[in-house]
Amino acid sequence: MAPEQNTCKICTRNPATVPESATVPRYCTTCWDQRLKQLYKLQDQFRSQRAMRTTEAEKYFAYHEAVKDEDGLCAVIFCMHDNIADHLDVSAYLLPVLPWDEKVAFIYPEGVEMEVELVDVFLSFVEGDLISGWRCRSWTMEITRCAPGAFWVDSADRDAGDNRKAEEEE
Ligand SMILES: [Zn+2]
Numbered sequence: 001m002a003p004e005q006n007t008c009k010i011c012t013r014n015p016a017t018v019p020e021s022a023t024v025p026r027y028c029t030t031c032w033d034q035r036l037k038q039l040y041k042l043q044d045q046f047r048s049q050r051a052m053r054t055t056e057a058e059k060y061f062a063y064h065e066a067v068k069d070e071d072g073l074c075a076v077i078f079c080m081h082d083n084i085a086d087h088l089d090v091s092a093y094l095l096p097v098l099p100w101d102e103k104v105a106f107i108y109p110e111g112v113e114m115e116v117e118l119v120d121v122f123l124s125f126v127e128g129d130l131i132s133g134w135r136c137r138s139w140t141m142e143i144t145r146c147a148p149g150a151f152w153v154d155s156a157d158r159d160a161g162d163n164r165k166a167e168e169e170e
Helices: 029-043 118-133 160-169
Strands: 046-053 057-064 073-082 087-094 103-107 113-117 138-145
Touching (some): 029 103, 046 073, 046 118, 057 118, 073 118, 103 118, 113 118, 118 138
Parallel strands (some): 087 138
Antiparallel strands (some): 046 057, 057 073, 073 087, 103 113
């Protein structure tokens, strides 16, 4: 028996051929392009700025245009590269300034509506905007939701004694 040809989940008319990487394609190319276009538009509301860089790690601030305070700061992201495993370890901290669980609607010409959560849009933004800039064999990401009330410790100098103590403990 020949494998069943799926039809597109959105227009339910054309044969499903994409995404090509999927075991079972779900959409036709027209609907898929429309979906990507809408996703890119939502991703464009995020932007990132590199706050710090060392040879193996970078820290970024992410901003969203719907956030009015702090220039739109909505997340802090750390990328650490493990040279031996050639693995990128990503930690993202979401600030409680956006409705991360809120469903964002995608509307297609057929009048069909599909929804994704804002946090999923954020994940594809991080992958496309930040992770794509790293050369690594694999990556993982850990997401932490922060409660309000973060605070910072201002720059603190240490004396030679503190550094000696750290060396002894190694
Ligand atoms: Zn379709």
